[in-house]
Amino acid sequence: MSPIPAFRDAAAPSMTCDDAVVAISAALSGPLTSTRRAALDAHLGTCAACVAFAEDAAAMRAALQALPPPPPPPDAVLDALEARLPRAAGAPVVHPSLPVAGRWGLAIAGGLGVAAGLLLGLLVLRPPASPMEDTGDAALLALAFGGIGAEGGPRRPGGDE
Amino acid sequence: MTGPDLPTTSDELLVAALARGDKQALAVLYHRHSTFVHRVAWRTLGDGEAARDVTQSVFEGLIDGARHFRPQARFTTWLHRVVVNRCLHHLERAEHRLREGGHDDAALERRPAPEAASPERLLAGKELGAAIERALADLPPRQRLAIVLADVEGLDQRGLAAALETSEGAVESLLVRARQRLRATLGALRAEWRRP
Numbered sequence: 001m002s003p004i005p006a007f008r009d010a011a012a013p014s015m016t017c018d019d020a021v022v023a024i025s026a027a028l029s030g031p032l033t034s035t036r037r038a039a040l041d042a043h044l045g046t047c048a049a050c051v052a053f054a055e056d057a058a059a060m061r062a063a064l065q066a067l068p069p070p071p072p073p074p075d076a077v078l079d080a081l082e083a084r085l086p087r088a089a090g091a092p093v094v095h096p097s098l099p100v101a102g103r104w105g106l107a108i109a110g111g112l113g114v115a116a117g118l119l120l121g122l123l124v125l126r127p128p129a130s131p132m133e134d135t136g137d138a139a140l141l142a143l144a145f146g147g148i149g150a151e152g153g154p155r156r157p158g159g160d161e
Numbered sequence: 162m163t164g165p166d167l168p169t170t171s172d173e174l175l176v177a178a179l180a181r182g183d184k185q186a187l188a189v190l191y192h193r194h195s196t197f198v199h200r201v202a203w204r205t206l207g208d209g210e211a212a213r214d215v216t217q218s219v220f221e222g223l224i225d226g227a228r229h230f231r232p233q234a235r236f237t238t239w240l241h242r243v244v245v246n247r248c249l250h251h252l253e254r255a256e257h258r259l260r261e262g263g264h265d266d267a268a269l270e271r272r273p274a275p276e277a278a279s280p281e282r283l284l285a286g287k288e289l290g291a292a293i294e295r296a297l298a299d300l301p302p303r304q305r306l307a308i309v310l311a312d313v314e315g316l317d318q319r320g321l322a323a324a325l326e327t328s329e330g331a332v333e334s335l336l337v338r339a340r341q342r343l344r345a346t347l348g349a350l351r352a353e354w355r356r357p
């Protein structure tokens with residue numbers, strides 16, 4: 001059983017072991033703010049238990065990354081998905097309110113076939129430096145698909161467990 | 162066809178094409194993202210058959226919902242959320258079946274045999290991968306997803322918060338609890354991990 005020191009050394013800056021392990025964990029998936037980094041470094045300079053946690057956390061991450069990748073999903077999945085497409089590719093579905101959508105639909109409907117339709121789409125509709133790319137706005141995201149993300153499963157927004 | 166045929170088309174534009182039943186748009190999106198979806202599901206559920214089901218379910222959701230996609234939204238964030246929800250849903254259903262006294266024989270058979278966890282076997286270096294997978298399977302579902310997305314897939318705090326639909330502070334909390342629990346499970350192996 002490894003002892004966990006309850007609190008910081010009297011001379012160390014104000015970071016407890018509890019705060020330190022959270023910071024160590026967070027630092028593995030992104031940079032800390034400079035003040036938090038400095039406080040953590042000071043803490044690690046005086047706390048062997050937190051140094052050990054940091055080493056183990058990094059080693060566990062490395063071990064997880066070193067796991068052999070699983071095989072790709074079987075081709076049958078894509079076959080099943082294609083069978084689910086709402087209608088045969090090539091059927092014209094034009095949305096007048098969406099010029100982009102309309103042009104795609106027309107290209108396909110024009111008897112050019114799927115490949116030609118996509119090619120035309122590429123030539124004509126190459127998106128300008130990405131007005132569609134995100135913004136990262138969570139509210140927009142939540143509205144992105146009228147709820148299909150949630151419908152298949154439980155949503156537990158809290159950081160529980 | 163293969164994904165690289167349309168390498169410069171944005172995901173969002175492909176979703177718009179998919180909404181009109183475009184088979185090639187589906188194929189490109191699938192080739193671009195199915196490996197990620199399948200890998201996360203596999204690592205989270207520890208089971209190839211379940212990972213396949215979740216992968217199919219995620220893309221079915223994409224097909225069914227493509228018409229409603231709003232172009233301001235970022236496709237990958239949506240995708241991460243759906244993967245998380247479908248994995249949680251799968252885990253919850255499996256647990257429910259077990260709680261109800263049903264026998265999920267297939268799932269039980271897929272679990273590693275208890276004797277495989279003996280310390281002697283775990284201390285062998287070649288067992289490390291299996292031990293990590295077993296420790297991962299011991300985490301509560303949201304902790305498991307947080308670790309998979311953070312450590313295996315390399316998402317940053319912001320991406321994790323978006324995928325798990327929670328705050329960055331809650332992500333930090335989930336992750337640290339997951340790491341502490343993993344560490345406790347694997348404590349006997351520390352010397353092995355620190356091998357140079």
Ligand SMILES: [Zn+2]
Nearest residue numbers: 017020047050
């Ligand atoms: Zn400490």
